[in-house]
Amino acid sequence: MKMGDPEEAEEHGRRLILHNFLSFQECKELEFIHKSNCTVGYRPHVFSTTLSHLIATNSAHLIMPFVPIRERLKEKVEEFFGCHYELFVEFTGLISWSRGSSIGWHSDDNRPYLKQRDFAAVCYLNSYGNDFKGGLFHFQDGDPATIVPSGGDVVIYTADSRNIHSVDEITDGERLTLALWFSRDATYDEDAKLITLLSQNFLHDNAPELCLPLPASSNMYWFSPDQASSDQQLGFDICWARLHVLGYDLLFHQDKSYCSNMSELLMEPLRLTRGDELFEHEFINILHALQVVQFYCWKAPDFKSAKVEETTSVVFLSQSQRERFVCLKSLFAKDVRLVDSVFSNATFVESARHSFNWVDFTIAIAMWEDYARKLHRELVMSLPHWRTQQSIFNVSLDEK
Numbered sequence: 001m002k003m004g005d006p007e008e009a010e011e012h013g014r015r016l017i018l019h020n021f022l023s024f025q026e027c028k029e030l031e032f033i034h035k036s037n038c039t040v041g042y043r044p045h046v047f048s049t050t051l052s053h054l055i056a057t058n059s060a061h062l063i064m065p066f067v068p069i070r071e072r073l074k075e076k077v078e079e080f081f082g083c084h085y086e087l088f089v090e091f092t093g094l095i096s097w098s099r100g101s102s103i104g105w106h107s108d109d110n111r112p113y114l115k116q117r118d119f120a121a122v123c124y125l126n127s128y129g130n131d132f133k134g135g136l137f138h139f140q141d142g143d144p145a146t147i148v149p150s151g152g153d154v155v156i157y158t159a160d161s162r163n164i165h166s167v168d169e170i171t172d173g174e175r176l177t178l179a180l181w182f183s184r185d186a187t188y189d190e191d192a193k194l195i196t197l198l199s200q201n202f203l204h205d206n207a208p209e210l211c212l213p214l215p216a217s218s219n220m221y222w223f224s225p226d227q228a229s230s231d232q233q234l235g236f237d238i239c240w241a242r243l244h245v246l247g248y249d250l251l252f253h254q255d256k257s258y259c260s261n262m263s264e265l266l267m268e269p270l271r272l273t274r275g276d277e278l279f280e281h282e283f284i285n286i287l288h289a290l291q292v293v294q295f296y297c298w299k300a301p302d303f304k305s306a307k308v309e310e311t312t313s314v315v316f317l318s319q320s321q322r323e324r325f326v327c328l329k330s331l332f333a334k335d336v337r338l339v340d341s342v343f344s345n346a347t348f349v350e351s352a353r354h355s356f357n358w359v360d361f362t363i364a365i366a367m368w369e370d371y372a373r374k375l376h377r378e379l380v381m382s383l384p385h386w387r388t389q390q391s392i393f394n395v396s397l398d399e400k
Ligand SMILES: O=C(O)CCC(=O)C(=O)O
Pocket: 103, 108, 122, 137, 165, 166, 167, 177, 179
């Protein structure tokens, strides 16, 4: 379809599909952010990462990779629909759909509290067949009737009843999207709200240059098979679960197996183990460990296999240490089989396990710190411009 042609737009029911709108690296970076920061979502078996959540968990710098993408998407939407008014981003979120999730026929403005939504843009960050099964997108009328999600593609459509759509149940793996909604109503401008939150966090000049993540309350990370209740007698902690499916376990300093307060446990310093090996690096909490592990997963394909003679601080677990985390397991997961059914994608986990080594992992810790510092610097330099304009945009390097 040709861009910006209003007749074409009418004919296609006011929708646009763009292939390879996002690069492979952009998709992978957003996947890293989601898999290390998501919380349980708004529908059963769905997980989400919002920008305000990133700010609230001391990871505000992770909103930076979204900034140029949001801007490009907004431009496309304005151009395609020939908007003669300004559009505002109403919501930005990473959303993952795990096994068992789906959504029936609906329009995106179908609730009184969603009436402000004028346009939607859904970017696919991974692909049907390779990363998940099921999860096809359908429009009820018109063409195309079905969209097969493919990493980098985006579907843009009006949020009203001219675009009734559905998503088939995901039957395997994890389907990942970046979803944005746009409104012409400035009172729903997400940017203004985010700038207020950022300003509150960055009012002091003595903000550290390396931000370490701070977990939110434990119920936001608790997956319950019955989403109506956050009953912690069933289900599992999703941070622990994501580490578990990648072959990691946690070791706390003291015996925490009798700890009854999950929120407290999520804040405890810990070390990582794999098999019978204990890696001596200390992480300040589970979210810190998870961010580094997911960063390593993102970057691991680029590593030239490290030389074996290099040293890392790895020791063998003692029997008592081993017993300690066996007890802990039952705090984090009431049902380990459920963890595997929700998060494990056999092919991916296998390849991650095979390429693993602690030397590369050690390098990844330093790379993760550099990455976080760089984004943090960019954020601190951009914020004054955002505050002046009351808009989040890509501040060019020269201006910085
Ligand atoms: O993920 C998709 O393909 C569409 C999701 C959707 O329809 C929604 O969240 O309203």
